[in-house]
Amino acid sequence: MVDINGSKPIYIQIAEWVENEILRGHFKPNDKVHSQYTLADMFNINPATAAKGLNVLHDDRIVYNKRGLGKFVTDDAKAIILEKRKNETLKRLLRDVVIEANHLQIDEQELRDMLEDVIRDHKGEKT
Amino acid sequence: MSLNKVTTRQIVMKQYQYKLKAYYQVFNSMVILQVIALLFSTGGIMFRGGRGFGLDISLNTYTADMIIIFTFLWAFINAITITTKAYREDDFIFVTNRQTQHLSNMLFLITASVIGGVTAVLVGYLNDIIFFFTTDPKTFAGYSELITPFDVLTGVVATSLYVLMFCAAGYLVGVIIQLNRIFTVIIPVLIIGFLIVGGQTEGIPVNVRIYLFYVGETDVLLFMLKSLVTSALIFAGSFFLLRNKEVRV
């Protein structure tokens, strides 16, 4: 759900929510995504904010406009989202980790070990 | 977004109908006042007695003056009431501007005057009827005038027009008070002072002149003209004074 008081701007959260729906396959290529009004109603926000979120998706070519009909998922939406998450979200998270590690005076090797541990644990959970 | 056009005429009528509904207590107070006046009147308001030639004479004159006077008073106060803050602010919850507000107030006061005039005259006749059945016929000297339908009609019209003038006067007084509270003191002082001292023109006090101007007018049509013009002028003056009055300040 959208966190009104969260650190992320709401329109980014809206964009990410739609992206997640696409990743989960709820919206398939050439499906119509929710309008700004539906999103506004769902998340209890101003439609202009929802529209801004949709515009982010449009700028990233995750959705395209059909005049008068609304916004639709592009063919390579999923690939774009994954690439975007990799570049932005993951890198940002990693950078936060590095900064935090600096604060805690953890050296590079220790950080790498910790990361490998986490990867191993995660694999274990999956199997 | 859709924008709606409305006309002054539409809104004046809507405000007028709203006021008939919202101000109905005004008529309750009128009925109460007229009943009180009736009770006062049935005892006879003038009494003259005398002795002579071995006879006791007592002469009671029964008139409906009290009812009329109370109705005037009611009109005056009622008109002041509708100029007060609460009443003016109510209008602005609905669609209005100051022009439609005044026009609908005027229509309401005209209606109130007609109702006041008709009831005052009818209650006056009721007074006569009560008198007729409660008095010894042998001592009944007769009516001071004959009643014809035309008499009743002129009576109603004239009374209504007087009531309207009192409404207009009350409205003006109310408006002036709305401009500045200090007039709540100044106006009564002026009125009382004027009644006591009066001004004099050519030896006749101004208040007597005013009285003669209206009451002394024997031509019904001329009287109607005089009273209507007077009321219209006072209403116009009131509107002029309050045309820029702010609300909910």
Added chain:
Amino acid sequence: MNVIETTGLTKTYRRMNAVDDFTVTINDNTITGVIGRNGAGKTTLLKMLAGLIKETSGDVRVFHEHPFNSLYASANSILIDDQMLFPEALTLSELLAQGARFYPGWDEAFAQQLFDYFSFEPKQIHEHLSKGKKSTFNMIFGLATRCALTIFDEPTTGMDAAVRKDMYRVLLKDYLAHPRTILISSHHLEEVEHILENILLIDDGTLHLHKSVEELKEYAVRLTGPTALLGQWLYNKDVLHKKQHSSDMMEVVVKRDFPLEQAERMGFHVTPVAPSDVCIYLTAKSEGGIDDVFK
């Protein structure tokens, strides 16, 4: 279309400017929050827009007309506030009936549904309602008019938290179904900001800023770090607020006109500042806060 246009709008009371040289334009189909401290001039501004009071100088246009004494503006706008008096002779249901007679766009079904939902009784008298109930009724009345310009001045006075939440939800849903221009003034920006598109910040009767809520969210950041380091780093920054946590830790709110990485690289803790806080800091009388009084 511009619904509201003011230029140099000024209102003077006893030689004090309650609203001072105020110039603003508000587009149709937006929800704008009118934010400011007590006595900032919000109410005076809103009453001029509603045509209830008259400007001392400058100009105000609502639907391209001067609202004071414009029947057109009156038919298409309404001001709802907590000091509204309704005629005492009419019951609540009669008031709704009058609303339907006067306002061409009145939505009877909507009014009735909310009337029932908030459990009003048709025979109740407005004057006898509790403060919160009055506010609820007023808001229902205001929304039901469907006026192209609907102004709410502190509409939730006296309502409990649940009703406030409900009413703002109602307002948003009704706006989505029937877009129009809505102004809301409130002391509690955090309660309404999610439904707002723009914010109009008023301070001492003047327009402080007019921005979208999203812009305002990115207007400033809060930095926390060692006093010596942070203090030095701040020398050319626009500081809105300063607070000393301890002798060597400090918190500052600065205008965000630099890349955030810059601050993060310095090791400062960077957190966003809520729009309501931005408004408080922007209209604060000094850089410090109430804590300074106790020094």
